[in-house]
Amino acid sequence: MKALLRRAGFEIVGSEDEADATVLLTCIVRDSVDARMVNRMVELEGHPTVVAGCFPEAYPDRVRKLRPDASLVGPRHLDRIVEAVRAVLEGSRVEFIGDREDLDWKADAPRVLPGLSAIVPICEGCPNRCAYCAVKLARGDLRSFSPERILRRVERELERGAVEIHLTAQDTAAYGQDLGVDLIDLLEDVVELCSRYGARVRLGMFNPGSAYPIADELADLFATWDDVLYRSVHMPVQSGDDEVLRRMNRNYTVEEALEIYRAFERRLGYFAFITDVIVGFPGETEEAFRNTLEFLERTRPHILHASRFCRRPRTPAAEMEDQVPEEVKLRRSRVLHRKRLEWAREANRELVGRRVEVTVLGEGWGRDEHAKKSVFRGDEPEPGERVRCRVVDACHSRLVVTT
Numbered sequence: 013m014k015a016l017l018r019r020a021g022f023e024i025v026g027s028e029d030e031a032d033a034t035v036l037l038t039c040i041v042r043d044s045v046d047a048r049m050v051n052r053m054v055e056l057e058g059h060p061t062v063v064a065g066c067f068p069e070a071y072p073d074r075v076r077k078l079r080p081d082a083s084l085v086g087p088r089h090l091d092r093i094v095e096a097v098r099a100v101l102e103g104s105r106v107e108f109i110g111d112r113e114d115l116d117w118k119a120d121a122p123r124v125l126p127g128l129s130a131i132v133p134i135c136e137g138c139p140n141r142c143a144y145c146a147v148k149l150a151r152g153d154l155r156s157f158s159p160e161r162i163l164r165r166v167e168r169e170l171e172r173g174a175v176e177i178h179l180t181a182q183d184t185a186a187y188g189q190d191l192g193v194d195l196i197d198l199l200e201d202v203v204e205l206c207s208r209y210g211a212r213v214r215l216g217m218f219n220p221g222s223a224y225p226i227a228d229e230l231a232d233l234f235a236t237w238d239d240v241l242y243r244s245v246h247m248p249v250q251s252g253d254d255e256v257l258r259r260m261n262r263n264y265t266v267e268e269a270l271e272i273y274r275a276f277e278r279r280l281g282y283f284a285f286i287t288d289v290i291v292g293f294p295g296e297t298e299e300a301f302r303n304t305l306e307f308l309e310r311t312r313p314h315i316l317h318a319s320r321f322c323r324r325p326r327t328p329a330a331e332m333e334d335q336v337p338e339e340v341k342l343r344r345s346r347v348l349h350r351k352r353l354e355w356a357r358e359a360n361r362e363l364v365g366r367r368v369e370v371t372v373l374g375e376g377w378g379r380d381e382h383a384k385k386s387v388f389r390g391d392e393p394e395p396g397e398r399v400r401c402r403v404v405d406a407c408h409s410r411l412v413v414t415t
């Protein structure tokens with residue numbers, strides 16, 4: 013949006029006091045974020061405002077009530093930001109929300125700064141209907157961008173100097189289901205292209221349900237191209253209990269998630285496993301929580317995103333009975349927090365004394381082949397370089413390396 017506004021002649025300033033209009037880019041993933049967004053909308057009252065992102069898409073009536081003067085721009089219409097800003101500057105308002113045919117513009121959207129690390133979205137929305145999810149309300153059903161557009165975008169980023177391409181989606185393994193192609197085909201082409209430029213590829217998160225049918229092929233691809241693909245697998249499992257997964261409307265079992273994990277373990281040996289869990293989903297018993305702990309003990313994630321379940325308006329889980337009391341959620345999330353740090357530290361410390369290859373992404377830091385943040389001690393190679401290093405120390409969040 014910044015790039016589009018600049019291209020249209022607007023200047024981006026540092027605070028709303030200096031601004032003629034403000035664009036509030038919103039998120040709705042948790043209730044605490046939701047509350048912050050509402051506060052900002054109210055604080056900006058009397059000031060020309062565009063409310064963009066997921067909030068106006070999922071909850072348009074709430075925005076209209078809070079700020080009847082604001083323009084609304086949903087995630088599938090961010091390319092119309094200039095019109096929305098012009099409208100509020102003229103004292104009127106517009107709404108660009110709802111579904112839309114052509115979304116390929118997203119694969120080609122301009123960027124503010126050419127960077128060493130480029131984020132490339134490969135689709136919008138997802139094919140799933142998880143019972144707790146508000147993001148789905150805003151992002152809609154799966155809409156994959158065409159492989160040609162994605163490859164063109166990747167090539168453009170590489171030409172501009174990117175040394176790391178990060179492919180993102182709500183669920184990367186679902187890519188192409190709506191087009192009759194699949195992630196494997198796309199990934200092979202992207203990886204091959206990036207290898208010609210000596211760049212790394214980071215695959216964004218995928219759900220076990222979508223990954224299960226292609227797990228072996230995917231793991232093979234990671235092993236074949238391990239000099240290009242980061243050995244990093246982000247698979248949000250959300251719970252280690254089949255009954256909770258069923259109530260969440262996640263379309264896989266714990267055993268299937270474990271099979272995917274093992275497919276990568278067999279081929280890659282050491283790899284960075286990242287997962288997300290929700291504690292205190294309605295109906296989560298002590299036993300169900302223990303099952304989640306057991307799954308995590310088995311996989312010992314290098315990064316664990318653990319969040320407490322919160323009721324999001326217009327989602328089935330918000331209406332479910334058997335809501336778990338807040339103090340129980342808090343106790344369970346504390347257990348996970350302690351474990352999370354232990355697993356992360358242990359996984360990183362395993363690399364101490366080993367040699368890794370770091371892609372330098374900024375002054376004094378980069379990512380090793382497992383996409384772990386690595387900071388340099390002593391000599392600092394130039395950003396953009398790829399260097400062999402030794403790991404001399406590690407904590408739960410990073411490696412310390414020397415050349």
Ligand code: SF4
Pocket residue numbers: 137138139140141142145146147148182183219
């Ligand atoms: S996969 Fe589930 S949690 Fe993720 S965006 Fe889709 S519906 Fe939401």
